Amino acid sequence: MQTDTTRKAVWLVLLAAAGTFALTMGTRQTMGLFLSPMNTSTGLGVGSISLAFAFAFGQLWWGLTQPFAGAVADRVGTGRVLVAGVVLVALGTFITPFMTSTAGLIFSIGVLAAGGAGMAGPSVLMAATTRLVPAAQRGIATGMVNAGGSFGQFLMAPLAIGLSAAMGWAGAMQVLGLLVLLALPAALVLKGNALQGAPAGQKRLTAREAISEALRLPSFLMLCAGFLVCGFHVAFLATHLPGVIAECGLPPQVGAWALAMIGLFNIFGSFGMGWAVGRWRMKSLLVLVYSTRAVAITLFLLAPKNEMTVLIFAAVMGVSFLSTVPPTAGLVAKFFGTANMAMLFGIVMLAHQVGGFFGAWLGGRVFEATGSYNLVWYIDIALAVGAALVHLPIREKKLVPVATAA
Numbered sequence: 001m002q003t004d005t006t007r008k009a010v011w012l013v014l015l016a017a018a019g020t021f022a023l024t025m026g027t028r029q030t031m032g033l034f035l036s037p038m039n040t041s042t043g044l045g046v047g048s049i050s051l052a053f054a055f056a057f058g059q060l061w062w063g064l065t066q067p068f069a070g071a072v073a074d075r076v077g078t079g080r081v082l083v084a085g086v087v088l089v090a091l092g093t094f095i096t097p098f099m100t101s102t103a104g105l106i107f108s109i110g111v112l113a114a115g116g117a118g119m120a121g122p123s124v125l126m127a128a129t130t131r132l133v134p135a136a137q138r139g140i141a142t143g144m145v146n147a148g149g150s151f152g153q154f155l156m157a158p159l160a161i162g163l164s165a166a167m168g169w170a171g172a173m174q175v176l177g178l179l180v181l182l183a184l185p186a187a188l189v190l191k192g193n194a195l196q197g198a199p200a201g202q203k204r205l206t207a208r209e210a211i212s213e214a215l216r217l218p219s220f221l222m223l224c225a226g227f228l229v230c231g232f233h234v235a236f237l238a239t240h241l242p243g244v245i246a247e248c249g250l251p252p253q254v255g256a257w258a259l260a261m262i263g264l265f266n267i268f269g270s271f272g273m274g275w276a277v278g279r280w281r282m283k284s285l286l287v288l289v290y291s292t293r294a295v296a297i298t299l300f301l302l303a304p305k306n307e308m309t310v311l312i313f314a315a316v317m318g319v320s321f322l323s324t325v326p327p328t329a330g331l332v333a334k335f336f337g338t339a340n341m342a343m344l345f346g347i348v349m350l351a352h353q354v355g356g357f358f359g360a361w362l363g364g365r366v367f368e369a370t371g372s373y374n375l376v377w378y379i380d381i382a383l384a385v386g387a388a389l390v391h392l393p394i395r396e397k398k399l400v401p402v403a404t405a406a
Helices: 002-029 031-042 046-056 061-076 078-098 102-119 122-132 135-183 207-215 218-247 252-277 282-302 307-321 325-336 341-370 374-390
Strands: none
Touching (some): 002 078, 002 102, 002 252, 031 046, 031 135, 031 252, 046 102, 046 341, 061 102, 061 122, 078 102, 078 122, 122 135, 122 325, 207 325, 207 341, 218 325, 252 282, 282 325, 282 374, 325 341
């Protein structure tokens, strides 16, 4: 009976965390579909809107909020942080159609929505899942939470297109903002702080002590460098893939379905990676993911551009899109334990979002300057190769957690 109760509790945790990620991630990752109509409506230019979208997708501000949100969640509890985050995402998304300047877009999509998404984002959700799920199930559990974000993207992209056709882009964006509020009940399920579920004798270091220990570990710095590249890839695709497809002369619906394909196939990639984390070295899995991206982008550039090619490319990139998260989160937990997990994984996410900022922003600037995205694709390939190589020296072994009492 106890086993059944525990199993039900685990599934409730997974539903709450994955559902929250589905709503916040699904909304964020469909914003690229609004870039063109927003440009037509405001006349601000793709580059200026991409700058705002770089903030909106968390490519900078989203990342900056995560270590702080993680530190607060570690101490005062996950539930309160999630409530604040979900409300901010909903508010920022809802008021965006009223903004007619770059500064206004940065405030609504960037400061409010992206900041809220950072508070209700991977660092807090993954740490809560790691805390509440038995150690033997953490790999598959983080994979399932990650898959929730992908499932949200798979659902939200076609929904955004349908709503835009029925009520215009502004109404569609506001409906998406309201849908995010469905994540509020998850705060009750995921409440608690970092010491809950921590091993006996493990204490939480101060933020300064934990960060100092992390930054002295070369493997942690390498992990951050690789995740920065992941952010560049993810943000460029999420923001500019519809534009890339339009550049190929294909209809907007293909862009929506390509984003949906990325979300759908990342569900399989996330589940598969969650399963693999407990069976193979996590750094080797990350090398495989980044190598796959380099090969896929190269083949896409060489292939003829038609609907089938685009959807196949989207499917392959989808498998690797966010499948980096379970092994990356797993390595952070392996290096440092769970007592400061939200904050330390938040630092890794910050690196991811710095890369994401440049991916979203540079894509718009290069397109405005050259009329093509090709240069960014070449940068993508070089960065993928570099990310694969930087993970090779990571020392993946059982380390004494930095948060263990003396």
